[in-house]
Amino acid sequence: MKVSSCVLCHRRDFLRRAVLGAAGFFTTPGAFAEALTATPAMTEGPFYPDQLPLDTDNDLIRINDRITPAMGAITHLHGAVTDLKGDPVSNARVEIWQVDDRGAYIHSRDGGLKGPKRDEHFQGFGRFLTGRDGRYYFRTIKPVPYSGRTPHIHVAVYRAGKRALTTQCFIEGDLRNGRDVLVRRLGDSAKQLMVQFRPLPDSQAGELSAEFNIVLGFTPDDGHGDIGSDAEGHQEVLPTLERDRLTYEKAKRALEEDSE
Numbered sequence: 001m002k003v004s005s006c007v008l009c010h011r012r013d014f015l016r017r018a019v020l021g022a023a024g025f026f027t028t029p030g031a032f033a034e035a036l037t038a039t040p041a042m043t044e045g046p047f048y049p050d051q052l053p054l055d056t057d058n059d060l061i062r063i064n065d066r067i068t069p070a071m072g073a074i075t076h077l078h079g080a081v082t083d084l085k086g087d088p089v090s091n092a093r094v095e096i097w098q099v100d101d102r103g104a105y106i107h108s109r110d111g112g113l114k115g116p117k118r119d120e121h122f123q124g125f126g127r128f129l130t131g132r133d134g135r136y137y138f139r140t141i142k143p144v145p146y147s148g149r150t151p152h153i154h155v156a157v158y159r160a161g162k163r164a165l166t167t168q169c170f171i172e173g174d175l176r177n178g179r180d181v182l183v184r185r186l187g188d189s190a191k192q193l194m195v196q197f198r199p200l201p202d203s204q205a206g207e208l209s210a211e212f213n214i215v216l217g218f219t220p221d222d223g224h225g226d227i228g229s230d231a232e233g234h235q236e237v238l239p240t241l242e243r244d245r246l247t248y249e250k251a252k253r254a255l256e257e258d259s260e
Ligand SMILES: [Fe+2]
Pocket: 045, 047, 149, 152, 154
């Protein structure tokens, strides 16, 4: 999607809190004396998009320049991708996919890209390429349940064009988590996938902030990924990813200037 000033405003507004709030934590690479625990993997499930939406950027609330936003509780999902030492992992491609507010995926075996079952304004899938700080950011909706599953967001992380982690994150404190077969199977390690969905301070529209930090279970030797190629090595996703990163970095710079 084209980056409208409005979207940038949303991001600025959000980043003001998220980036500055986390600054002390993330500007100290390798600050952890002890090794971190790798984020547990979970199944990809059957609904990774078989046909990508027209727009695959990190704003799932609006598809391209459409005026109508998606239904649902707007959530700013963000976090850092680090290695086991706590060092940020740059050039990691983070992907998320989830059901819309009606409980339908964009997968052709579920709601499809369009159709009566779906909120056709929800993008359903998005990508973000981490910068030097290892951080990622999506504007999406708070997940809702669908048959047999507790609310969740699917997350995949790629490094050097290869899938490094496939997992899911959940709403901390949601009573449905305890009845979810996949969550129960994880036992104690499910705690690492629980995310607090907190009201964004000063948000008139009741927006939420959710932080999900991802620890990859290896120590990258060079910190350089294969920028922009997908799992099959295709390079055409680069423009989208590069543009999202520039948007993010521009917003972050503006915030840093504002705060000086
Ligand atoms: Fe799912």
